[in-house]
Amino acid sequence: MDVFAEINWSAVARNAFDEKIHDLELIKKFKSMSTLTEEDALRFGAELNKSLSKRRMRK
Structure with a gap:
């Protein structure tokens, strides 16, 4: 955060x-x-998890 001191961290949060x-x-x-x-x-x-897992294994 010190590297980006110009950023308004309160606004980001x-x-x-x-x-x-x-x-x-x-x-x-x-x-x-x-x-x-x-x-x-x-x-x-x-x-859904099972279906997504099968799809990922095919790629």
């Missing part, structure tokens, strides 16, 4: 916090409207 808060609010809103159960989400995640 504030922007990062704002983005994270926005992302969390979006997730919370999406989650409140979802009918997907946690079990379904975990199952879909596992299937």
Whole structure:
């Protein structure tokens, strides 16, 4: 950080916090409207991971 003393690190951090808060609010809103159960989400995640892994192995 000392190398880039001209950067306003407080502003950088504030922007990062704002983005994270926005992302969390979006997730919370999406989650409140979802009918997907946690079990379904975990199952879909596992299937997606397996599919992506197979795709990566082919390349």
